[in-house]
Amino acid sequence: xxxxxxxxxxxxxxxxxxxxxxxxxxxxxxxxxxxxxxxxxxxxxxxxxxxxxxxxxxxxxxxxxxxxxxxxxxxxxxxxxxxxxxxxxxxxxxxxxxxxxxxxxxxxxxxxxxxxxxxxxxxxxxxxxxxxxxxxxxxxxxxxxxxxxxxxxxxxxxxxxxxxxxxxxxxxxxxxxxxxxxxxxxxxxxxxxxxxxxxxxxxxxxxxxxxxxxxxxxxxxxxxxxxxxxxxxxxxxxxxxxxxxxxxxxxxxxxxxxxxxxxxxxxxxxxxxxxxxxxxxxxxxxxxxxxxxxxxxxxxxxxxxxxxxxxxxxxxxxxxxxxxxxxxxxxxxxxxxxxxxxxxxxxxxxxxxxxxxxxxxxxxxxxxxxxxxxxxxxxxxxxxxxxxxxxxxxxxxxxxxxxxxxxxxxxxxxxxxxxxxxxxxxxxxxxxxxxxxxxxxxxxxxxxxxxxxxxxxxxxxxxxxxxxxxxxxxxxxxxxxxxxxxxxxxxxxxxxx
Amino acid sequence: xxxxxxxxxxxxxxxxxxxxxxxxxxxxxxxxxxxxxxxxxxxxxxxxxxxxxxxxxxxxxxxxxxxxxxxxxxxxxxxxxxxxxxxxxxxxxxxxxxxxxxxxxxxxxxxxxxxxxxxxxxx
Numbered sequence: 284x285x286x287x288x289x290x291x292x293x294x295x296x297x298x299x300x301x302x303x304x305x306x307x308x309x310x311x312x313x314x315x316x317x318x319x320x321x322x323x324x325x326x327x328x329x330x331x332x333x334x335x336x337x338x339x340x341x342x343x344x345x346x347x348x349x350x351x352x353x354x355x356x357x358x359x360x361x362x363x364x365x366x367x368x369x370x371x372x373x374x375x376x377x378x379x380x381x382x383x384x385x386x387x388x389x390x391x392x393x394x395x396x397x398x399x400x401x402x403x404x405x406x407x408x409x410x411x412x413x414x415x416x417x418x419x420x421x422x423x424x425x426x427x428x429x430x431x432x433x434x435x436x437x438x439x440x441x442x443x444x445x446x447x448x449x450x451x452x453x454x455x456x457x458x459x460x461x462x463x464x465x466x467x468x469x470x471x472x473x474x475x476x477x478x479x480x481x482x483x484x485x486x487x488x489x490x491x492x493x494x495x496x497x498x499x500x501x502x503x504x505x506x507x508x509x510x511x512x513x514x515x516x517x518x519x520x521x522x523x524x525x526x527x528x529x530x531x532x533x534x535x536x537x538x539x540x541x542x543x544x545x546x547x548x549x550x551x552x553x554x555x556x557x558x559x560x561x562x563x564x565x566x567x568x569x570x571x572x573x574x575x576x577x578x579x580x581x582x583x584x585x586x587x588x589x590x591x592x593x594x595x596x597x598x599x600x601x602x603x604x605x606x607x608x609x610x611x612x613x614x615x616x617x618x619x620x621x622x623x624x625x626x627x628x629x630x631x632x633x634x635x636x637x638x639x640x641x642x643x644x645x646x647x648x649x650x651x652x653x654x655x656x657x658x659x660x661x662x663x664x665x666x667x668x669x670x671x672x673x674x675x676x677x678x679x680x681x682x683x684x685x686x687x688x689x690x691x692x693x694x695x696x697x698x699x700x701x702x703x704x705x706x707x708x709x710x711x712x713x714x715x716x717x718x719x720x721x722x723x724x725x726x727x728x729x730x731x732x733x734x735x736x737x738x739x740x741x742x743x744x745x746x747x748x749x750x751x752x753x754x755x756x757x758x759x760x761x762x763x764x765x766x767x768x769x770x771x772x773x774x775x776x777x778x779x780x
Numbered sequence: 781x782x783x784x785x786x787x788x789x790x791x792x793x794x795x796x797x798x799x800x801x802x803x804x805x806x807x808x809x810x811x812x813x814x815x816x817x818x819x820x821x822x823x824x825x826x827x828x829x830x831x832x833x834x835x836x837x838x839x840x841x842x843x844x845x846x847x848x849x850x851x852x853x854x855x856x857x858x859x860x861x862x863x864x865x866x867x868x869x870x871x872x873x874x875x876x877x878x879x880x881x882x883x884x885x886x887x888x889x890x891x892x893x894x895x896x897x898x899x900x901x902x903x
Contacts, residue, residue, distance in 0.1 A: 418861055418864065421868075422864060422868060425868045425871075425872060428872075429871065429872065429875055432875065432879075436879065436882075439882075441886055441887070441898075441899050441902060442899060444879065444882050444883050444886065445883065445892075445895055445896065445899060447879055448811065448876075448879050448880070448883060448892065449892075451872075451875065451876055451879065452805065452806075452814060455805060455818055455872060455876075456802070456805055456806055459798075459801075459802060459805070459818075459821050459822070459825075460802075462822075462825050462865065463798060463824075463825050463828070466825055466828055466829055466832075466861070467828075469832075469858075469861075470828075470832050475857070
């Protein structure tokens with residue numbers, strides 16, 4: 284076994300224990316530990332990714348030296364390593380961008396608690412990415428939920444408390460369904476490791492005796508994860524949670540926490556149920572329809588919204604809809620498009636959240652849309668960041684969002700039955716996106732000579748400016764050199780099979 | 781049908797309990813009742829797992845007087861899963877209860893709809 288193969292296990296353990304250590308440190312020390320841990324994990328993921336690209340094969344890591352089917356396993360392939368690296372980058376930049384706001388909005392004594400939660404969230408995300416065992420995945424899903432709930436309520440105002448309660452309730456409904464689903468799957472197949480379950484599922488499907496219970500089990504798990512990742516009818520908790528929590532939390536939750544569940548779902552589809560078996564059930568059509576509905580209704584709610592942060596939150600609902608639509612297309616290209624959109628949306632949405640706080644800060648801390656007039660001139664870097672994020676979300680060439688839209692369209696062409704609805708909804712949704720994002724961009728670049736607010740010099744907010752510049756660079760890099768990323772996703776998905 | 785139901789009595793009971801808990805968690809307005817629903821739901825899952833791991837006439841896999849044959853013991857994995865699940869559900873319930881206390885201190889009610897109304901009025 285190569286030494287590099289210890290990396291997945293070590294990165295989970297490092298983030299988990301550094302979280303615990305943060306509880307005993309001062310605010311300053313906890314901040315440095317947090318930053319260092321994210322960077323170290325990111326660097327380790329780069330090394331792992333290089334190793335996997337050179338060998339071209341995924342590997343399985345035994346926890347505690349018990350072979351399957353008894354032991355617990357970790358599995359790493361190209362897609363897992365790339366996802367881990369990407370999550371680390373987004374998390375680091377979101378933390379940098381929201382650092383000043385964190386100091387203002389969160390009580391001094393609670394700062395190290397915040398870093399504990401961030402580290403725990405990262406560790407649970409890494410575990411969801413790497414694990415090869417369904418019950419371990421369930422446990423880390425719950426850790427993810429608890430950490431995310433803490434991130435929402437660390438800023439203690441009425442809105443965030445209520446949002447945290449709503450988030451917990453919906454999440455618990457989702458994880459309850461996931462838990463009963465995987466218990467029934469264990470009952471049907473007798474295994475908890477993903478690869479073993481998949482062999483048994485193929486036997487069951489060929490045999491035909493337990494086909495209906497199997498479909499119901501799969502449906503329970505898929506619906507559970509869909510609820511947790513805020514698919515359209517289950518998104519009621521989302522606007523307040525993203526709209527009122529401190530800005531790093533909003534960026535991390537929208538771009539990472541919900542994506543962890545979607546990645547787990549994709550893993551379950553490929554590695555537990557099998558792509559062909561999943562395609563032969565009708566669950567995929569349900570996901571497709573709800574994805575389409577999310578794309579339209581999420582954007583419509585965003586247009587109606589008068590608060591700028593809640594508008595971006597509703598836009599997340601639409602973007603999650605895109606991802607589910609891609610999964611629902613039921614083709615390999617559709618899945619590639621969905622995974623690419625996870626990257627594109629994470630980069631774009633985190634940038635939007637981070638830059639919007641710069642805009643509201645120079646508009647008298649008002650969240651209302653009308654007060655943002657001319658904010659792009661008062662805080663130049665935030666204005667540029669918001670514009671880039673908007674263009675990426677709308678799908679303008681050069682930026683990441685364009686590539687994902689084109690991938691979705693190409694994937695739809697390969698599925699004749701779903702071609703028309705996909706194309707129509709994709710077009711409508713793009714127009715709706717353009718309406719509310721361009722409306723905002725025009726608003727922030729409308730000169731406002733009578734406005735009483737003062738601009739801000741970027742020299743005072745170096746870290747914030749750096750994080751926005753890096754986010755912009757990330758968006759452009761994803762959009763300009765998309766082919767390596769798409770190739771990596773494709774080979775990563777092939778490794779799943 | 782009747783025979784199947786009798787053979788799988790505990791599974792059926794656990795599914796009904798799961799439904800009751802799930803409905804309460806989703807539909808009740810009172811936060812405490814929601815948390816009770818959550819606990820019923822989780823307990824139903826544990827009942828289901830425990831029933832699935834149990835084999836009639838066998839004993840718990842705890843070694844007394846040396847290891848007996850494999851046929852002597854029940855399947856220990858579901859019991860292990862139940863233990864893990866209980867830990868998770870305890871921590872989640874504790875978090876929910878602490879959130880409820882926070883909300884109650886602020887709004888003096890446990891009704892989620894009334895809390896939302898009061899929140900709108902605050903602004």
